[in-house]
Amino acid sequence: MRLPTAISVPYLSLLDRYILRQMIQPFVVGFGIFTAIAAVIGTVFYLIRNMVENNLGIFSAVQVFFLRLPTFAVLGIPMAVLFGALLAYSQLSRRSELIACTSCGVSPVRLIRPALMAGFLALILTFGLNELVAPPLAYRAIQTLRTAIGQPVPTYHPKNIFYRRFADGQLQQLFFAHTFDGRVMGEVTVLNFQNGELREILRAEAAEWQGAVWIFRRGALYRLNPAQDYEAVEPFGERYFAYPRTPLDLAQETRDPEFMTSREMYHHSQILAESGDMKRLRQWQVQLQEKLSLPFVCVGFALIGAVLGISSPRQGQGRAFGLSVAIIFGYYVVSFIFTAFGEGGAVSPIVASWLPKTVVTAIGIGMLHHANQH
Known part of the structure; x- marks a missing residue:
């Protein structure tokens, strides 16, 4: 692979474009797989049970499924970034293209720049979906489902x-x-x-x-x-x-946090603060911080995936997928634990939501520093 003076281009060099292109296919594959898994676990089984027990029609079930997809896409994007970066950099390393880069004086810090670009793009996309698209469609989905089975969602507490x-x-x-x-x-x-x-x-x-x-x-x-x-x-x-x-x-608000934007959640948490219901207030504050912090895990995952790909050139698609699942599982276990701590009042909502993302990024930076030293 030729590396001409394009390496020194400050914005998007030939090297950046080449690595980003290598990440597209595994990202799309990972996005499809992880979103499908999240959708099956999160809504397909629930819809099947309603079709059996409450005579939910197939057309309504399909409509609810597609209305809920943006919610699961929000979860699938960070996972796909990790998988895409890990597999793309592993393939480049296995084909000795990264060795050619380092022999030309390109450091691992420079090599992971395209992965960080992808991570920031995923961050923006995740934030947009999670803030503008997923909440109203998810609420419409629950309204469609409840109406179809004869249990319409009330617009107020009666x-x-x-x-x-x-x-x-x-x-x-x-x-x-x-x-x-x-x-x-x-x-x-x-x-x-x-x-x-x-x-x-x-x-x-x-x-x-x-x-x-x-x-x-x-x-x-x-x-x-x-x-x-x-x-x-x-x-x-x-x-x-x-x-x-x-x-x-309070009487007119019947939605759960997942059906609200961060601004709506903040407004409702202010109402709860005035009411003195500290237990519910902590729950809403943790959920608000989770909504705000979730997109930032994309950057940490992109960094970890890229460094692992550089350090482990023998990762095939199957092994890359398995390693991605293990990392994601570990992250969500820690995240769920801290969420429980936050809702219980053991730690502040900001710490409960942001600390796991910060730890992921810190691990990635530590791995990059170690790789750069060798």
Whole structure:
């Protein structure tokens, strides 16, 4: 292989283009394999069970499957980057092309540049799919499935709406509504606290959000003194209260984190923070950080795959696939453990989500440094 002055081109040299071309085919093969495996495990068995137990039609099942594919493609891209880099560099090394490069003074650090380019491109693609494409299509898939089996997804919580509000570590308000029809809450009770003591009890047959305030209808406001005795009762037919909109936001949000963009997840986590539900808040914060950090594993996988390919020239397609599976399995085991730690409060959500990706990248850098020394 000839290596003319194109090596010194600062952006995309002949060497870069050549190695990137070698990565395309194994990347496509790996993407297809890993996405198919994730889809089979994640949705095919579930769809088959619904076809048997709930009479899900074949057309609806196929529609749900394709709507869910972007979600599994998000998982398949990092795996395919690892497999593509590992196999491409192994083949180049086995054909002594990398030896020719190093004999011309090209270092391993320079050789892995195309793999890093591929990793960054995969990062952008993964982020775009995970943020813009997968969440709405996944939500549409679950709506299609539930409608097909006669269990439509509700657009709001129909009963038992519960909200707590804290300020400076003290409970300020408890809001409970027995029913909700999407617009009006029924049988509402609000407890207002001051300095940790109950000072007001509001009960109403109905409550409706109007612009910036709540309209409570057919109820009464009970005021309590510091001794917790009733000092006044104020019946009303209709009355306005400047309570927060948060109970309505909680009632109208029925989606899981996987059906939301990171911005929507952040907004909902802010609502949970106001409600004082720390357990659910930690879960949502961990899921948010997972969504943001997942694309970055593409760079670490590309680096590890390239260095392993340079160091292990005898990797065939089968052995490369097996090694990729082993690395991916190890990564996800560690990731699941740290996710559990994060949701349990043992570590912060940022550490739980970002540390495994950082470790993968650090391992790749360490391997590259070792290869560069030899």
